[in-house]
Every structure is written in C-alpha cells, then in structure tokens.
Amino acid sequence: MNAPPAPTATKGTRTAARVAGAVKVYGAGGTAVRALDGIDVTFPAGRFTAIMGPSGSGKSTLMHCAAGLDTLTSGTAFIGDTELGTLDDRRLTLLRRDRIGFVFQAFNLVPTLTVAENITLPMDLAGRGRERGRGRDRDREGRSRRDGRGGGRHDDRHDGRGGGSSGEWIDALVDVVGLRDRLHHRPAELSGGQQQRVAVARAFAGRPDVVFADEPTGNLDSRSGEEVLNLLGRAVRQMDRTVVMVTHDPVAAAHADEVVFLADGRLVDRMESPTADRVLDRLKAFDGKSDGKSDGKGASA
Numbered sequence: 001m002n003a004p005p006a007p008t009a010t011k012g013t014r015t016a017a018r019v020a021g022a023v024k025v026y027g028a029g030g031t032a033v034r035a036l037d038g039i040d041v042t043f044p045a046g047r048f049t050a051i052m053g054p055s056g057s058g059k060s061t062l063m064h065c066a067a068g069l070d071t072l073t074s075g076t077a078f079i080g081d082t083e084l085g086t087l088d089d090r091r092l093t094l095l096r097r098d099r100i101g102f103v104f105q106a107f108n109l110v111p112t113l114t115v116a117e118n119i120t121l122p123m124d125l126a127g128r129g130r131e132r133g134r135g136r137d138r139d140r141e142g143r144s145r146r147d148g149r150g151g152g153r154h155d156d157r158h159d160g161r162g163g164g165s166s167g168e169w170i171d172a173l174v175d176v177v178g179l180r181d182r183l184h185h186r187p188a189e190l191s192g193g194q195q196q197r198v199a200v201a202r203a204f205a206g207r208p209d210v211v212f213a214d215e216p217t218g219n220l221d222s223r224s225g226e227e228v229l230n231l232l233g234r235a236v237r238q239m240d241r242t243v244v245m246v247t248h249d250p251v252a253a254a255h256a257d258e259v260v261f262l263a264d265g266r267l268v269d270r271m272e273s274p275t276a277d278r279v280l281d282r283l284k285a286f287d288g289k290s291d292g293k294s295d296g297k298g299a300s301a
C-alpha cells in the first residue's frame, strides 16, 4: 500500500461539496426573488471556508442548497461525487444524516438528554451500526490517509466513548471540545458557549464529509464565540475535517482558511488566509458598490 500523503499535500485536492450554475428563485412572477444567480463554488475537503456577504446576498440560501436542506431552481449541488438533485427524499435524508453535520445559531440540543447522549444522538437515531458507519468512513478516507482508528470493540455508548474506533473518535472529540467533565450534565446546566460546543461535537460525531455552520456564534458572547471558532478550526486542522460557515462577522471569518464573498446572489471574490481587517475592508468595498448599482453583476428577479 502506498504511504499516506503528507497532510498538506491533500489540502484542497478533494472536494467536500460544490455547486455549479446554482440558481435559486423564491416565488414567481413579479414578486420572484433571485437569491442565487448562477454560482459556481467548490468547498475543498480538509478546509475551513467562510461564506460572507451583505444581508440578503444569498449566504444562507447557498448553504441550504449545498447541504440538501433546500433545492436549487437550476444548476447542480454535490456532496462529494453525489449530485443531490438525483436523490429522492429518502436518499437525501439519509445523505444529510450520514454525510453532513450541522451547527446552527440556536444550539438545538435535546434538553432531557445528557451531553454524551446529545453528542451521539444522530448516530443512535440512525441506529447506525457503528460497524456500518466505520466501514463507509474508512472507505472514503482510506484513499488519502491512514485513519489509525482501528481498535477495541467494547461498546459503552453513553459515556461519550462509545465502542471501537467510533468510540475513539468520539473520545477525541470530547477532548477537543473540552467537555470531558460535563458529559453527564444536561444542556440547561451548561453555558451557551458550552452548549454550542456540544452541538459542534454532535455535528462531527458521525465523521461527516462536511459540517455546515450557519452563524454558529450568533448567540454567543465574543469569548465563547472565539472558543467555538477555535474549535471548528481545530477540527479542520487537527482532525482533517471540513467546515463551511456562514457568518456576518469578519472576526469569525478570519478563523477560516478562505472566505468566499457573495453579493446579490453571485460569487464576487475569494480571499485566502483572511484577517478580520482585510475582510472588513472587502465588505466595505461592497457596501460602497452595492448602494445603488451593486458591482454591475446584481441579481435581477
């Protein structure tokens, strides 16, 4: 077997998600809104990408269509090699469950379950034979790197460890999110930042192809928000995960490897290695342009 490539060599070479020619029109006739106006964008695996743009520029619509939560009016959306438009509702639901993680502004934890139970909930609901999940994941990732997740097969599901290599993964996640001493608490006993860290751990628990985060720090104070953003960054850089995050906040976007900018339903710019100041400057430039005539590429319904 070939030696696994160095992590940097794999960066940006696999595609976690992409849309091509993406158009989304809400409504019809005179009241139609063209929320996406022909977007081509690729979200590389193993990267943290932020989606930014003025209010109403189509960020959430892009995320929802890329994640299979909503359908495009025309164009295509892919998770890996799977074109979402070819899936019936059932297969789309399974794809979302098995291959995508979500983090929303509201933490959406189940109040009656412990932290550990919340983290493993999607896998438990799926009744995912951990064997099945593990095999699929291994097949997918084995191409690019050795996962080193083999191991014991004991199954103590609700202590946050789980069984076998999935358990080792959950175990590592619990440490990354810093929740080891909170595993048996209920969400109401946690701060907002801690609750969002549980939601982040839950999103990554099934080792999805990509985690989509929609304003994940919107309900948090800046310090807790910073912790959650650091966490997303660590998951990408230390655990080879993929994150696509919608945000209004240049400071949040600066945690990403790359920022894609939308304006009037179009992709207007990309920025590698962003800083908050550069992102802010770029947004100001849009504001100047979008007051009035946008940048000449404005969406028309």
Ligand SMILES: Nc1ncnc2c1ncn2[C@@H]1O[C@H](COP(=O)(O)OP(=O)(O)OP(=O)(O)O)[C@@H](O)[C@H]1O
Pocket (backbone or CB within 6 Å): 026, 027, 033, 034, 035, 053, 054, 055, 056, 057, 058, 059, 060, 061, 062, 248
């Ligand atoms: N369900 C809907 N029905 C009709 N129009 C919609 C719907 N959802 C979004 N829109 C419109 O589509 C456009 C893009 O909305 P979207 O929420 O994607 O933008 P956004 O960049 O995420 O905005 P914000 O930053 O304010 O959340 C807006 O003009 C919005 O009013």
